[in-house]
Amino acid sequence: MPELPEVAYQKIYVDSTSLHQKIVKVDLGAEKIFQSPKKDFKEVLMNNEFVSTSQIGKYLLLEMKEHGFLVIHFGMTGKMDYFQHDEIHKHAQLTLNFENGGKLSFICPRKFGKLFLTDSIEDFRKEKNLGPHASDLNKVEFLELFKRKKGSIKTALMDQSFIAGLGNLYVDEVLYHSGIHPKSKAEKLSEDELEKMYKNMVNVLETVTKSKTEGTSLPETFLRPHRTEGDDCPKCSGKIKMIKIGGRSTYFCPACQEEK
DNA sequence: CCGCATGTTTGCGG
């Protein structure tokens, strides 16, 4: 559930279910999820309520009426679940019972997710060393960032301190639509290529978020459903190839994304 | 059983 578009979806989900509801019971799960003492989470959340939400990259920030923000990082498999029934999900790591009878759980099977408490969004951003939220960047800002970036373009786009929000799936997607080989050096990309990447980043994030919120499937020309070695490229007659970059499976079309 | 999976952090080597 974890890159920028999925977190954007989780934000809408929380907004539409859980704002302005008084929390009357708090249940906590695995120790490792909690980045402050568990008793602090219980104390802060009890009798509190969420008043608004915001997002920086892959982090969802829930502003509380009192005591600052609850911050959620979803890891690879985290998601929120709002429900009315009695059974608690097997992998619920935090469950809030609201006064109106609704319940909100943070579900996280692999336990790679994290929960934080903070008083200030700006402090949190600095502490986590987060770059600008990807979908807030304008073209000029995007181009400016690349004046000081070296190394493979895939690694650069994955770097949360450079740009916050892109992950393995959508970095591949952006490079695919831009016709740029994932091993290309960031410092060697032309102005045209950078502009193309910016345009595609915006489009990929918007398109995926839209498909998430509207429950529709991705366009035929997207790489994502073809992340399999040897699959037909949805744009040309080539075959999809997989390589490892920074330990992550990287799918691309050697015909569309020529190595330079 | 094996390999792989949307993420982050840490440690090592060049």
Added chain:
DNA sequence: CCCGCAAACATGCG
């Protein structure tokens, strides 16, 4: 200091 890579974390799925 920068870059790249591997491993570790924990669980589910094909």
